[in-house]
Amino acid sequence: AQSVTQLDSQVPVFEEAPVELRCNYSSSVSVYLFWYVQYPNQGLQLLLKYLSGSTLVESINGFEAEFNKSQTSFHLRKPSVHISDTAEYFCAVLSQAGTALIFGKGTTLSVSS
Amino acid sequence: NAGVTQTPKFQVLKTGQSMTLQCAQDMNHEYMSWYRQDPGMGLRLIHYSVGAGITDQGEVPNGYNVSRSTTEDFPLRLLSAAPSQTSVYFCASRLQARPSSYEQYFGPGTRLTVT
Numbered sequence: 001a002q003s004v005t006q007l008d009s010q011v012p013v014f015e016e017a018p019v020e021l022r023c024n025y026s027s028s029v030s031v032y033l034f035w036y037v038q039y040p041n042q043g044l045q046l047l048l049k050y051l052s053g054s055t056l057v058e059s060i061n062g063f064e065a066e067f068n069k070s071q072t073s074f075h076l077r078k079p080s081v082h083i084s085d086t087a088e089y090f091c092a093v094l095s096q097a098g099t100a101l102i103f104g105k106g107t108t109l110s111v112s113s
Numbered sequence: 114n115a116g117v118t119q120t121p122k123f124q125v126l127k128t129g130q131s132m133t134l135q136c137a138q139d140m141n142h143e144y145m146s147w148y149r150q151d152p153g154m155g156l157r158l159i160h161y162s163v164g165a166g167i168t169d170q171g172e173v174p175n176g177y178n179v180s181r182s183t184t185e186d187f188p189l190r191l192l193s194a195a196p197s198q199t200s201v202y203f204c205a206s207r208l209q210a211r212p213s214s215y216e217q218y219f220g221p222g223t224r225l226t227v228t
Contacts, residue, residue, distance in 0.1 A: 100172075
């Protein structure tokens with residue numbers, strides 16, 4: 001069965017520092033990968049996705065993620081974080097049958113001034 | 114569009130009671146699903162539906178029933194609530210099951226406590 005591992009449950013950083021949230025997935029023939037963000041007391045929002053093509057994908061608010069097939073990773077990065085980026089971030093992979101998103105356990109990003 | 118809506122936002126049940134969590138979407142999405150979110154566990158799939166009249170089990174289906182009589186609605190039923198079902202429940206939908214159409218929209222969640 002496919003699985004997703006988020007290597008850090010909590011990541012505290014200072015404002016304007018760079019951050020990397022790590023995600024590894026179990027290998028599969030075709031891989032579709034996603035990062036979702038959940039702000040406090042809200043639902044999940046899609047941050048970015050990798051379906052095919054360029055291995056580097058970007059979001060509109062400065063996050064980027066790189067699909068690395070050899071390392072089975074899809075790490076999320078931002079060069080300079082803001083207080084407003086404080087949230088929980090979930091990495092997910094589409095199941096082989098395409099019928100479900102399989103989520104990691106989440107990483108809480110806490111940005112302080 | 115209202116997107117994906119869920120009711121109620123909060124609910125407290127006693128062990129053994131039954132209830133239905135409502136989910137509706139107005140985007141004409143074929144695919145709908147229910148997840149539960151527990152601390153340190155991420156989101157786990159309970160049930161999903163690829164179209165009206167078609168449902169299937171996810172990772173944690175025990176204790177839950179679903180039906181899909183219309184494209185818009187996908188209610189989740191708890192027949193006999195247990196404390197282990199205390200969780201936050203999210204409904205989600207997307208246009209189709211194909212990855213090329215993939216953006217999954219989530220509702221705001223229902224926070225359920227079973228005492």
